[in-house]
Amino acid sequence: MLKLVKYKFPKMIDEENQGVLHVFESDKIPFPIKRIFTVVNASAKSKRGEHAHKACNQLLICLSGEIELFCDDGKNKETFLLESDGDSIGVPSGVWAEQTYNTNNSVLLVICDKPFSESDYIRDYDEFIKWKKIS
């Protein structure tokens, strides 16, 4: 089984029509924030990710809708359901990850501990397995 760390962030609803507030204080995040990215308006059942990072660690948070997160460390594979309840899963470096957007309105927030670097990505699964054996 994959040992991924889960985090809980506040989710607040004040007045129903004013929507949902999610809050991420930097002292509740396990690393200094170097990069944030978001995915909106992905079609239901579309897939993103399908890569691993050599060094970058990430927190994945579903802000709206529902996102399926598949993770594989080269030995163990596991699928997690991210719902928009303030739960977050930490995906460390060296883990292959894929996200499937279950619903049209799903919104993903990702908080990273490294700036973008193309050389940090492994985008081919066979290459990932080779890299895991030597790393």
Next chain:
Amino acid sequence: MLKLVKYKFPKMIDEENQGVLHVFESDKIPFPIKRIFTVVNASAKSKRGEHAHKACNQLLICLSGEIELFCDDGKNKETFLLESDGDSIGVPSGVWAEQTYNTNNSVLLVICDKPFSESDYIRDYDEFIKWKKIS
């Protein structure tokens, strides 16, 4: 006229069904990130904000839909339209701000340079005007 600084962040569409990626590298943000918050699922025409911060500076980014941003520094008032094109407006401390969610699918991302502190908020407009005169 209010002199607010605008920022531009990358917005990427790879394959249409995979949605829209917005990216925020920390070295493109004018301060260390101490807090992030998001608003999703607000009803069209609903309003949030309606307060000023004494010390906290913020970047406001519309990730989806359209959000109207009203700002008032005590002398000048101005309304900006935030569209989901990667544009961001910096709202500095000492500015009263209100956001109106123009569409149901609007998503707001706010990046702050201070952690949450209730004493940093001025939630009453008359009190804000008084505070501006002595600050």
